[in-house]
Amino acid sequence: MLLYLNGLFVGLLILANIVAVKLFSIGEFAILPAAVVIYIFTYPIIDVIVEVYGKEQAKQTVRAGLVTQLAAILFIGITIALPSASFWEGQLAFEEILSGSIRIIVASLISYFISTNLDVYVFDKLKKRHGAKKLWLRNNASTMASQLLDTTIFITIAFAGTVPVGVLVGMIATQYVVKFFASIATTPLVYGVVYGIRKGIKQQKVIAVS
Template identity: 30%
Template structure:
C-alpha cells in the first residue's frame, strides 16, 4: 500500500485497529530502554569540555533519552492510549530484566569459572537503585506522553518542536526528581549538594539531547503519519495511566 496523506482522527476512532508500524516502534522502545539500562547504566565515561577539562557522565545518558524521543513519536503518531500500552510493556520488561539479573548473579558459579566477580560488577544491581529507576521511568514517561498529547490538542497539531521539547522538560524533570533522591539521598558518598547537582545536570543534558534530536523526530513522525495515513488527536481520551487497551 502506498503512503497516504494523513487525515485527522480521534484516538477512539482507532480503537482495536491494527496499524502498520506500531509494533515495530514498540519493539524499538523496549529494546532501547533495556539496552541503555544494561549497557550504559554501569559505566561512567568522560568527555573533554573546553575551559572545563574532563567531565564525567553516566554512559547511559547517550541512549536512554532516545526512549523519550520514541515515546514522543508514539504519542504524536498513535495517541496516548497506544503510548500507554508501550510504557507498560517497557515497565514489565524492566522488571523481568531486574529479576533475571538478580537470579543469574545469585546462582553459584562452577568451580572452574573465574568470572563471577566481573559478572557481578557488570550485572549486579543495588535494589534501591533498581526500584528508583523503575519508579522514575514509569512516572516520567507517563508525564511526557500526557503533556505532549494535551499540547497537541491545545495547539491544533502545530509546533511539534515545542511539544516534544516541552513534554521532555516535564517528563525528564519528574524522572530526575524521583530517581536521584530515591537512589542516592543519604547514601554513602552522596551529599545533598551532590545529589542536587547531578539531578540538575542530568536533566539539562537529557533535555538538550532531546532538542538536538528534534530534526530526527520531525522526519520519523512525518514518515510514520504518511505511512499510517492518520494524524491522531486525543480529544476525549481517558488519560488514566492504569490501562492497556487500545
C-alpha cells in the same frame, strides 16, 4: 511500524539498565552514567507514538516497558544465582556488571514510570490544543518536563543521604542540562520518523483503495 517502535523502546530501556554501571565524564565536573546516552532516545519514541497512534497506545507502551524491566531484573537475578562452571572465572565481573543495588533499581523504576506517564500526558494535552501544528513545542516541552522529573526523582531516591545536599543538587543539574540539550538535538529525528510513518500509512490506504 508500531511494533518496531515498541520493540525499540523496550530494548533501549533494558540496554540502558545494563550499561548504567559505567560512569563517564564531560569536562572536569560532569559525571554521568552511560545509560544517559541511550535513555535520551526513549522519550522521542514515546512522543512519536502519542503523535501518530494516540495517548492510550503510548500508555500501553509505557506499561510494557515497566513489565519488561521487572522481568529483566528477575531473570538477571536468576542467571547470577546459577552455579558457575568450575573453569569459568567471570562470575564476579558478571555480578558487578549486571547487579545494581536495590536502591538504584527501585529509583530507576519509580522515576521511569512517573516521568514517562508525565511525558505522555503533557504531549497529549499540547496536541489537543495545537492539533497537527507545533510538533516541536509538544516534543520539547513534554520531554524537558518529564526529564527534569525523572532526573530529580532518580538521583534523590538513589543518592539522598549518601552525598552532601550540594553534590546531590549538582548531580541533578548536570544531568538535566545534558538531557535538555539532547531533547533539542533529537527534535529533527522526531519530525523525520513521524513524517515517514504518516507517509507509509497514506501509501497503504492508497493501495487498499485501489
